[in-house]
Amino acid sequence: MAMGIGSPGVGARIDRLRKVMESFRLEGLLITGPENRRYFSGFTATDPMLTESSGALLILPGKSYLLTDSRYAVIAGIEAPGFEIVNTVGGLGHCLKGIVGDGKALAFEPNYMTVAQCRRLSEDDGLNLIASPFDPSVLRISKDSDEINHIVKALGITEKALGWLFERLEPGWTEAEAAWYLDSTFRELGAQGPAFETIVASGPQAALPHAEPGEKKIMEGELVVIDCGARYKGYASDITRTFIKGEPAKWQRDIYRTVREAQLKAIGAIAPGVACKDVDAVARAHIAQAGHFERFGHSLGHGVGLAVHEFPSLNPVNGQKLVEGAVVTVEPGIYLPGQGGVRLEQLVLVTADGARVLNGDTHFYDF
Amino acid sequence: MAMGIGSPGVGARIDRLRKVMESFRLEGLLITGPENRRYFSGFTATDPMLTESSGALLILPGKSYLLTDSRYAVIAGIEAPGFEIVNTVGGLGHCLKGIVGDGKALAFEPNYMTVAQCRRLSEDDGLNLIASPFDPSVLRISKDSDEINHIVKALGITEKALGWLFERLEPGWTEAEAAWYLDSTFRELGAQGPAFETIVASGPQAALPHAEPGEKKIMEGELVVIDCGARYKGYASDITRTFIKGEPAKWQRDIYRTVREAQLKAIGAIAPGVACKDVDAVARAHIAQAGHFERFGHSLGHGVGLAVHEFPSLNPVNGQKLVEGAVVTVEPGIYLPGQGGVRLEQLVLVTADGARVLNGDTHFYDF
Missing domain, CATH: 3.40.350.10 (Creatinase/prolidase N-terminal domain)
Known part of the structure; x- marks a missing residue:
């Protein structure tokens, strides 16, 4: 570089x-x-x-x-x-x-x-x-336009690599192979490399929010949580998608839909002056309503910039107010021990009057 | 993994x-x-x-x-x-x-x-x-046989990748391309990845001991310092070679030979009970004798294990004595500002009666 x-x-x-x-x-x-x-x-x-x-x-x-x-x-x-x-x-x-x-x-x-x-x-x-x-x-916390451009560029590379993986990935690939495909593609697309250790967690592993990708083979019908982000000119990106090859079961559709709804509601609540904990609460309440309160064990999100985890933290106790120019993740999840999990993560810029999703891709399911 | x-x-x-x-x-x-x-x-x-x-x-x-x-x-x-x-x-x-x-x-x-x-x-x-x-x-500090096996495996992967690079590298490649070739090959050969940021420094850049590989093209007749190491099962390796494509000039041969001689002398001085600073002194004296004392600005070496830099440090002031089972680098260098540099690094195990070089390759020049 x-x-x-x-x-x-x-x-x-x-x-x-x-x-x-x-x-x-x-x-x-x-x-x-x-x-x-x-x-x-x-x-x-x-x-x-x-x-x-x-x-x-x-x-x-x-x-x-x-x-x-x-x-x-x-x-x-x-x-x-x-x-x-x-x-x-x-x-x-x-x-x-x-x-x-x-x-x-x-x-x-x-x-x-x-x-x-x-x-x-x-x-x-x-x-x-x-x-x-x-x-x-x-x-x-509040990013200038150069910083936002770098984050968007890093995110674009990540999404392109994820899109290609999604097209290629077949049951039988190991988690480690999928992770290496992403990491190497990031670099070939001009990024410095991954901003953090890529997570590919399939089946029961997907119930562990930070599983290390291993020799486990990805099987048809398993939820596959992929959490990754390229780094560009020092700036991190961070995205999570949950994939499934084959026909999803009803419980899989249900938790996926709940997580996506929670995410959209939380993004809708983002604006300057809103307390971080209030954004977290919107997503958490939606997941609780579906009966999964205990299955969402981490914060809703965090700031992203030169560090992959930085201020502000969108968690249940942070009273800090969002400011224009902040870039935060919105990443609710539901993890069912022994079965699998869903996490979906968008990268959101706090604007003068609300929020702008920085992601350009559409890799969401409609269930 | x-x-x-x-x-x-x-x-x-x-x-x-x-x-x-x-x-x-x-x-x-x-x-x-x-x-x-x-x-x-x-x-x-x-x-x-x-x-x-x-x-x-x-x-x-x-x-x-x-x-x-x-x-x-x-x-x-x-x-x-x-x-x-x-x-x-x-x-x-x-x-x-x-x-x-x-x-x-x-x-x-x-x-x-x-x-x-x-x-x-x-x-x-x-x-x-x-x-x-x-x-x-x-x-x-003192490694057991499992640890030594992991380090040797990591080193073997690194040497294989370096050997392949050496065969392929042509003038016109950028430093960043050479670094990426190594990093990706490490992973393809079963390593976790690089244990530290790979250094590829060519021409005048090679006079900076920790230059970041950039878009600079590698030219014929330039000294190219490559410092890298794969990580395997948590264990680091660390090796430096200096390459040149084309015919080396006399000053290049001279500093190369001096560095290699200093390295061999220092390795010969390694044994349990010898103070780290005395090993450093052997290499430093040889380089001083050739008139380059001021051009060797870093320590002779360091321990390698789970961390790429760990105890003991082979530097001019460390009176700590070497113990059997320690794995240390021996990496003298000469750096001529604006011209280029040579660093050569071997990985050495302290044995009961001396030292064993863990490297298996022969990528040294004979000048």
Whole structure:
């Protein structure tokens, strides 16, 4: 994939971030979360492991720094032209201390710093670290048009691959073969690859919301839940369809119809200012009415962007209100242990006056 | 990929862990690192995101628990038969409190717990958390025969794919095409996929040790550094070769030969009881002698197992001594800015009386 040279939106994002920092009287903010790092700088490197970072941002009121090591310094300079690139050859803490100086409080992201790292920076390097009073990720909730275009492109690739799979898939394919068909097609269609581990769960496996695709063969008459999403220019997509080869049984039609109705009702409830939990409640009430309340054990949806799971969460307790520009999944499901399950997931943009489904495909059954 | 039913070594691993816990008088240990979780339980689920866990282990002197959510509970029960499976529907901290009770100190892995999570467990759930005085990952350094077999299998797949690429690769292929050829071939040969993001860096890009493969075309006469590794049954492999299509220039032959000589010397120095930094020093001295000390900017190597980077690190300062059964990379390099680079990486098992190279291929040049 070609690498972008800077990102036109980055300057405005940093301005917004500085305004929030100012409102909390923060003198400095250390960004270690990989998606926030990319969002606020344009630096595209990912973290190779949970315990290995490709860099951190230091945002001060008047200047921005990108601290990284020699492996990434050259590309960082190209991708994040508004940042002073600091090579952390002497250690991250030592470099931070050199810039921030003594005493000044430095806010950090408690969700993206390990206890070990926090201890090293505080005790060994003598930094005055404070947990940030706000999560910079909230600034990523409302997407700009470039971001929406990337998500739509990622979703389009996913739908094309799913459509081709649907045409080809025959009883006898293993779940793993179906998953690999999708993953490889994503890449051949220009995506970076899957944004998360593709789920293909057939028959009784389909009653496990996050089953790993295995050597189990897909059989005629089984519900097959496929949950996948390509990643494009850093942006994730996320879609779930439930397929069946052969003639569906009445119970299969029934739960499918209930899930689809719940989904359509929930999408109809989406608009700026509506609480996330109220959208969840619409779908959950419909499923409860059909007698399956206990069989819908997960949240209705979640935000999608640079991360496949991000704010806001559409769950039964989140009182946060939806805002224009948010992109969320709407994915109700019914899972009957030992029998099978149905989950259907659409990707929805919150618009000024309601919601726009970003999916272009029509891979739904009419039962 | 088929899922293993338990792992014969898990019981012995927990026994060793309990002995170390006892020596530190630990009453309980919480394991949150994904590789340690798998190693000590056999539970194969990975973590979907940096901030999302598929489960944690609680090791008490007399009993072991695997805490996970409804998405994984069924498979956890199959894969980790020696563990009591606890569904964390009420929250991880709440469940831990219910098992551990009041006051008892619970050790945790500071490298695998975020500040936010530590705060929730301590302040909200009232657990008495203490940073573990030892890192459970050190118990993974010495591999058993099953582990070595998995690594050798992963390495064999990688070498087969690399060999095929080497036969096919022509000037004009992009770096991204070469990387995708490897990644897809890994999977077709039975691996889970790449263990880390495949690096294909040609020409001046090859002077950046961790360049991302892009749309740049591979040209005749350019050094092409390829660093990749398939993953098999959870185990990583890691290999680097430097290729050139066409006739190499003298400077290219010279740095290639120096790197290969440094590698062979370092491998010759490997044996149980030798300090990691002394192995690094052997390679570094050879490269320095050729006048390229400044052009070898990274560590000589690292452990490989469930994680692609794990203990021990072969770097200039690590005084830790090598032990029998450790699997480490030996990967010296010389990088000339603006021109190109050479890195060569072998995977080496520390044996009772020295070292055994696990690689089977002969993709080295003789210059």
